[in-house]
Amino acid sequence: MNRPILLVSGAPAPAHLFQLRERLLAAGFHLESTASAQAVELVREKAGLGQAPDVILVDAAVGRVGMLARMLRGVYPAGHLMFLCSNEQVPALRLELQRTPMIGSYWSIAAVDDPALERLIAEAAHGTQRRLKLRTTLDKANTLLQAPRPADGLEYRRLLMSQRYLESFLSQSSDAVVALDHRATVLYANASAASLFAIHAADMPGLQASALPCWTPAFGEYLDRIARGERFHTAECDCDIGERRLPIEVVFSRVADETGGFLGTTLVIRDISARRIAQDQLIAHQTRLEELVNERTEALRTAEVALRQSQKLEAIGKLTGGVAHDFNNILQVIGSNLEMLQAEARDNPVTLARLQKAIASVDRGAKLSSQLLSFARRQPLQPVPTNLGRIVRDMDDLLRRVLGESIEVETIVGGGLWTAMVDRNQLENVILNLAINARDAMQSEGRLTIELGNAMLDDAYVEALTDVPAGQYVMLAVSDTGSGMSPETMERAFEPFFTTKPEGEGTGLGLSMVYGFVKQSGGHIRIYSELGHGTTFKIYLPRVHASEALIEDVRRIPASGGSETILVVEDDLALQGTVVEMLSGLGYKTLKANDGESALTILKSGIHIDLLFTDVVMPGNVKSPELARQAKEIQPGIDVLFTSGYTQNAIVHGGRLDPGVELISKPYRRDDLARKIGHLLANKRQALNLLTALDKREVRSEEASAALPRRILVVEDNPDALDMLCELLKMLGQDPQGAGDGEEAIGLLAEQEFDVLLTDIGLPGMSGIDLAVQAKHRQPALKIVFASGYGAVDDLDFETVSLPKPYDLADLQRVLGLGDKLA
Numbered sequence: 001m002n003r004p005i006l007l008v009s010g011a012p013a014p015a016h017l018f019q020l021r022e023r024l025l026a027a028g029f030h031l032e033s034t035a036s037a038q039a040v041e042l043v044r045e046k047a048g049l050g051q052a053p054d055v056i057l058v059d060a061a062v063g064r065v066g067m068l069a070r071m072l073r074g075v076y077p078a079g080h081l082m083f084l085c086s087n088e089q090v091p092a093l094r095l096e097l098q099r100t101p102m103i104g105s106y107w108s109i110a111a112v113d114d115p116a117l118e119r120l121i122a123e124a125a126h127g128t129q130r131r132l133k134l135r136t137t138l139d140k141a142n143t144l145l146q147a148p149r150p151a152d153g154l155e156y157r158r159l160l161m162s163q164r165y166l167e168s169f170l171s172q173s174s175d176a177v178v179a180l181d182h183r184a185t186v187l188y189a190n191a192s193a194a195s196l197f198a199i200h201a202a203d204m205p206g207l208q209a210s211a212l213p214c215w216t217p218a219f220g221e222y223l224d225r226i227a228r229g230e231r232f233h234t235a236e237c238d239c240d241i242g243e244r245r246l247p248i249e250v251v252f253s254r255v256a257d258e259t260g261g262f263l264g265t266t267l268v269i270r271d272i273s274a275r276r277i278a279q280d281q282l283i284a285h286q287t288r289l290e291e292l293v294n295e296r297t298e299a300l301r302t303a304e305v306a307l308r309q310s311q312k313l314e315a316i317g318k319l320t321g322g323v324a325h326d327f328n329n330i331l332q333v334i335g336s337n338l339e340m341l342q343a344e345a346r347d348n349p350v351t352l353a354r355l356q357k358a359i360a361s362v363d364r365g366a367k368l369s370s371q372l373l374s375f376a377r378r379q380p381l382q383p384v385p386t387n388l389g390r391i392v393r394d395m396d397d398l399l400r401r402v403l404g405e406s407i408e409v410e411t412i413v414g415g416g417l418w419t420a421m422v423d424r425n426q427l428e429n430v431i432l433n434l435a436i437n438a439r440d441a442m443q444s445e446g447r448l449t450i451e452l453g454n455a456m457l458d459d460a461y462v463e464a465l466t467d468v469p470a471g472q473y474v475m476l477a478v479s480d481t482g483s484g485m486s487p488e489t490m491e492r493a494f495e496p497f498f499t500t501k502p503e504g505e506g507t508g509l510g511l512s513m514v515y516g517f518v519k520q521s522g523g524h525i526r527i528y529s530e531l532g533h534g535t536t537f538k539i540y541l542p543r544v545h546a547s548e549a550l551i552e553d554v555r556r557i558p559a560s561g562g563s564e565t566i567l568v569v570e571d572d573l574a575l576q577g578t579v580v581e582m583l584s585g586l587g588y589k590t591l592k593a594n595d596g597e598s599a600l601t602i603l604k605s606g607i608h609i610d611l612l613f614t615d616v617v618m619p620g621n622v623k624s625p626e627l628a629r630q631a632k633e634i635q636p637g638i639d640v641l642f643t644s645g646y647t648q649n650a651i652v653h654g655g656r657l658d659p660g661v662e663l664i665s666k667p668y669r670r671d672d673l674a675r676k677i678g679h680l681l682a683n684k685r686q687a688l689n690l691l692t693a694l695d696k697r698e699v700r701s702e703e704a705s706a707a708l709p710r711r712i713l714v715v716e717d718n719p720d721a722l723d724m725l726c727e728l729l730k731m732l733g734q735d736p737q738g739a740g741d742g743e744e745a746i747g748l749l750a751e752q753e754f755d756v757l758l759t760d761i762g763l764p765g766m767s768g769i770d771l772a773v774q775a776k777h778r779q780p781a782l783k784i785v786f787a788s789g790y791g792a793v794d795d796l797d798f799e800t801v802s803l804p805k806p807y808d809l810a811d812l813q814r815v816l817g818l819g820d821k822l823a
Helices: 015-026 036-048 066-074 087-098 117-146 153-171 192-198 215-229 271-342 350-375 388-394 396-403 423-439 486-492 508-518 571-586 596-604 624-634 670-696 701-706 719-731 742-750 768-778 807-818
Strands: 004-009 030-035 055-060 080-085 107-111 178-183 187-189 232-239 246-254 263-273 385-386 408-412 419-421 446-457 471-480 523-527 535-544 563-567 590-595 611-617 639-644 662-664 713-714 735-739 756-759 783-786 801-805
Touching: 004 015, 004 036, 015 030, 015 080, 015 117, 015 486, 030 036, 030 535, 036 055, 036 066, 036 486, 055 066, 066 087, 080 087, 080 117, 080 611, 087 107, 087 271, 107 117, 117 535, 117 662, 153 471, 153 639, 178 192, 178 756, 187 662, 192 571, 215 713, 246 271, 271 350, 271 670, 385 388, 385 396, 388 408, 388 423, 388 446, 396 423, 419 423, 419 471, 419 535, 423 446, 423 471, 423 535, 423 596, 471 735, 508 523, 508 535, 563 571, 563 596, 571 590, 590 596, 596 611, 596 624, 611 670, 611 801, 624 639, 639 670, 670 719, 670 783, 713 742, 719 735, 735 742, 742 756, 742 768, 756 768, 768 783, 801 807
Parallel strands: 004 030, 004 055, 055 080, 080 107, 408 446, 563 590, 563 611, 611 639, 639 662, 713 735, 713 756, 756 783, 783 801
Antiparallel strands: 178 187, 178 263, 232 246, 246 263, 385 419, 446 471, 471 535, 523 535
16 A cells, blocks of 8 residues: 555644554555645645655644645645644534634544554545546546547547546546536536436536526636636535425536636535534534533533532531530530539529539530531431421420410421431421521411422432532421511521620521531431412431331439449549539539540559549540540459530431440430449449359259240340340240340341340330330330439339349349249
8 A cells, every 4th residue: 555645733743642643554555744834835746746645644633733734735636634632622623613714625533543544545545546546537638628639549439438437437426517618508417416406417418507506696707716716616515406405516617628728627525414414413412512511611600609608618527526516515514513403402492493504504505506407517416217398297286385476487398208317306497497597587476397308319410519419308398487588587597696686686507507417317408488479498307217216205204313333534623523522412422633644544453443434525645435445454344434515426427326325415414424323333233243143054954944945035235244134044044036136126026926025125226115115006015124323213104123233133034024943
């Protein structure tokens, strides 16, 4: 293969063109290279010598390819121009060249790395050679037709053969070919031209070009330019052929004699409907692409705004979380001392009333601190599967009292409402805060609408959001008919301490708390508002595939103390002294440490300690989680209770306490602390009792084997205690099965029948009381036994048995009705 090919590039040529050059040379092409600045002169020179290249390869990186294409076409009308670029650049380059005038139709675009590039170049070269051959044949034919008939018969026969070949070639061409003389009269038209113009072939010779259906006023100008010496011209127009107008391309070629005199013009006409459709589609795609780019740009801008807002709120959250930590410590000192003074002032009604007012103020401060922590997403949540419809219905009376008689309350609950994993108490606060805000916006008169329904947030909706996954959600919407918000107010609505209410009428923390709770729960919140037309808050909480659970409030159970030893670890000395005094008043022996290092020293001293009570946020190198871990290694039987006003994610991850972690949040009441510690120590004593019973092997196997085995479901969150209790029940001849929490127990109850449910009350997530209610609903004949350090439960609708911790083997046998099986 030896075809002349010219490669035009910038100076210096890029590296990828060197690779292309080697590739084409290896394919057998005769290749020459030149810089774009010299390309036009080089092509003009070679065209004058009859050595013009079949194909000119132009690297699109040279820039201003449209201008270069026009200049190359001006000096060499017959050659094929092929523009090289990357795949990504093809649409833009094609659009540029299609909009560039006077570059003819013999051009194409190819990707540099196209594996079929050699074939495309070969086909382009073949097309150029075919056109040149046709031009040469036409020129010779015109010359012979005008020359006198030769006397030589052989020469005449050769002329006839040449003429027949030309006629055969033209008649089979798919392009319409029309030959005009110098007066623009039709000399020849092939079959494709007759078919295109719907004119009989025999009728076309002798027609004026202006009589052809493709004629336009501009054609006369083009023919004049050809007659004046222009060698080549291309034009597009719509031809009045048939019923829809046909788009065509017309190529005007000059025919001259040996001296350069003008003989006529050859018209090559082709149907470009497919090309026009492709161009229209390309333009449409380009327009759509521009629209998509604009849409994507707008989406990115929206996402950037949301990200900046999220980052701002996150920064404020870190600040407020730190403030809440110190504030809670102060409230704890004040509240604890007030409670101790309250116990001493029971005989003084005036002092007692003042103390109660002060304690109420501490409670309000604790609520503000809780709202700060909710916004900072540092509030340790206790989420359980919840039906939001039940919460809204339970709050109906409270909302009507808060809103007043002048506000109409409407509740809409969609059918088949899904379950969401939320902290019930915090969600009630969210609804109450939104209702109070709505009341103030409506100036105590209007309508409040609470709507619940299932919702799907799809990929298109969450695309502009930074922390919201697509999926199924439960939607809570709170709408009012109040004054509405401006865009500026909506942008700052969730910032802590921002409020539009007059001074003294609002803290600016209500919506901050709502925002933090929703985000910490893995949800999404959005405001829809317009000045003068009310406001709607839409909250989306992730759906969970679990049965609804209820949390029992254990604050009604009486508080009591004990005699165990407790190590208090607190760096705030004022708070440390208050806690020590409070625990001492409950009967406990106390030790104290200011940091983790001091606490480890006490633990290693050999003094027996029953409970480690430590703040989460501690100074020094030994942080509270590490302190708890080492404490259990030093004294394996020790229990750990954390306390904090700011968890800082040390023991809380994903908005939930880590498994096995016990926490009481600051500020806490004396009775709350007593109940929590009493529950933990009762569990501890219970575990020791079980271990003692197992070690002594107090059950006689012959009596145990004589007992009728019953299936007992044991629910206990302490793994060691659960294993020991199940082992002990087996020794008593029973058939126990263990579960670590209420959700696991519900799953077992759905699969199996049991005779007895033996459960702790203080379980993580679903409480033992709620578990008992659901278990009794599933299996009405089930016997319920509560084993707990919190005390007895006596206000349920069915009979239960209490087994207070710590209990011994005889107590266990008694409540299970196993009789006396002690050795």
